[in-house]
Amino acid sequence: MFSEQEIFYSVLAFLWVVYFWESYLSSRQRYLARTVEKVPKELESVLDQETFTKARLYSLDKSTYGFWSGIYHQIESTLILCLGALPFVWKLSGRIIGQFGYNEDYEILQSITFILIFMLYSTITSLPWSLYETFVLEEKHGFNKQTLPFFIKDTIKKLLVGMALSLPIVSLLIYIIKIGGDYFFIYAWGFMLAVSLFIITIYADFIAPLFDKFTALPDGDLRTKIEALAASIDFPLTKLYVVEGSKRSAHSNAYFYGFFKNKRIVLYDTLIEDYSPPKGEGKDEAKEEEVKEEVKEEETKSEEEPKKKTGCNTAEILAVLAHELGHWKLNHVLKNFFISQLNMFLCFMVFAFLSKEVVIYRAFGFDTQPTLIGLMIIFQFIFSPYHEVLGFIMIIWSRHCEFQADFFAKSLKRTRELKSALVKLNKDNLGFPVTDWLYSMFNYSHPPLLERLKAMDKTD
Template structure:
């Protein structure tokens, strides 16, 4: 017992003597080099595999493989430079006590407007941070969009659309942040010893509210969601939903092609009000049920049921393949892959707010980050959740990736159970080739970075499940 008490006393002394800024930066720097090691492993995999092996040749032709390899290499090289810059930026911001200086500047800014309130200063600080971040990171975003994505045929945006879209996103994001942060800070200051319960309750209710209003009021500010009219595709999707009692109420196609040629599909909604959204880039010319753009962004009219359209190399998925993709997506719904992580996250957030309440009493912590005189609640949130909790955040990220990969395999098995195995395979292959996703991955890199299993692993698992299913029939 005496030994345990001594150990606790030593730990207490360490927490008093530790420089929280140096400790946090030490972990963040170690994390950067770990990520660099992983990405260099993947870079080596991409560089060494100049030609497709036998398994990959079943997925894509040699020309597509070379394109995906060059695209992957360019993104990796760019990502390494970008991560190195962000690491240096973080070190510079922290070591020069830039946050404290910006906080003081935000205070002077509101004083010039006749205000001295901490809540107003907190929102001014966030606004100034958002603007600075946008300006500083703009060259990286522009290069990624208008050089890399453009070079490989994915970018569909003009420069004017890009800035209009970015500024609109920044304005909406700032408004949502203000609506969330202002009551949260007030609750932390008002809540006393049990503030963590009020803070957690508020963030939970706010998150649920955003989920409810996002697709109906926020998402349409950026994209056009067109109801899928009566068509063979709509009938097939409705029949799929009915076969598993999925409460489908609305089916949309979103004009993702105005931004990018990358494709996707998802469902959303609570309780008996589920909606499905298909990106127009997911649909090939034989199943796109709307007037608009094809996967290459070309204007054309949707062909009739008996017609076909030839536009060079076919992109997107056929009707049966789209239904197979949705069979996978609805597998996530059937197995509760949305609400299970959500419940887990709520326990985690509650625990983090409770721990925040213990740490925020340590005045030395913020002093180590340059806040000697003032101890702003907003800064305490940023420092503790971004820096102090960074080891926990990293562990939870790894756990989340592992769980998500398991969910992906389970959703694939669900689609196979619906009899969609063959079409799911062909749709996944088309998505990989259309998106120029490099089909080979370093095992360690994949484990820590890919929430979706590599294509070769997924195809092998689907075939294995199909073989099991055929034996039982």
């Protein structure tokens, strides 16, 4: 068995090895963004020089931001470990609950206090970076649509929702582990499986609407054709929504969710060309009045910016949805869920053995063996090499699924429209299409634009 020092310094060394490796990969991509100033010949039919330059500068700014934020977070993580912040905050949590007449026997209560402290700390320390990213970086390139009041309310809501979800889940998980006996890992996995299914079930109807406005896609040509597309492949579509993503960002997206025969499709309003939200009716008037000032700020901001036509036409949206529905038809979502659950079961099983090793806790400055601390140390640090390998494998798998979904859309005779949509979305999102092969291999869960276009051409 390794000594305390060997465990601690091995973990620390691995964190820095991963950091330097990721920094090296980023530097390769950043070099391309700096040096490739003209549209490469193979991309001349895809991008004009003006859009290419904008995408290049956006990519360069994001990479520079990632460089500095990466250094900060790496140093912060190192200091937290080396200065013994984890055992300090754990003892502080014990002292806090002690003020209310509770002692160390109330481990779950102490764990909740520990989580609250770190959630508040994380929110506060990440705030300057989030503000810069939103109001400087994204603003500079025309993507930010948020006002400062909207951003602050959003941050507070995220913190409160995170607490409302994580605290009871962690409390129950600790309780199950403590009473589960030698085979607690089976019960813990079963509990987390139930939690996963529960979150998936309630997220779109109860959690997502706390942050964004969802409205039914109005009757018309687009709705009719989407319903016809879903029916043609037996997709059990029950609801069709548009999410008001333009209040937050100019980036666009589309997705589907739901279990069994209750599937829903969500389109971002930024995906739909010339989309106008439906007028509010009686029951929405009070809500509209409540956000009147915020809307005014958004409209003023929009008027100050030059109007640019973005989004996809009906045929292109159908092609994008054909790709997304391909993931459903080919069982990619189900397969990914199975992989995640298998991974969770294996992690809990290994945790059951490692959590008994006192030396692991001592390596990080603990003289007791709190369940929450064991989960944090083992899942976050001891499993780091495994997570890195698994993450790389999942990127390869994800790219494979994306190609398959493209070919599914192709089988529905939507190749031309999908290619057109991919090009438009790449332009609208200022995606830099020149990619370093090694950076792409380790970072892009979706194949780069040029690879997808070439792949679809090969089988034409």
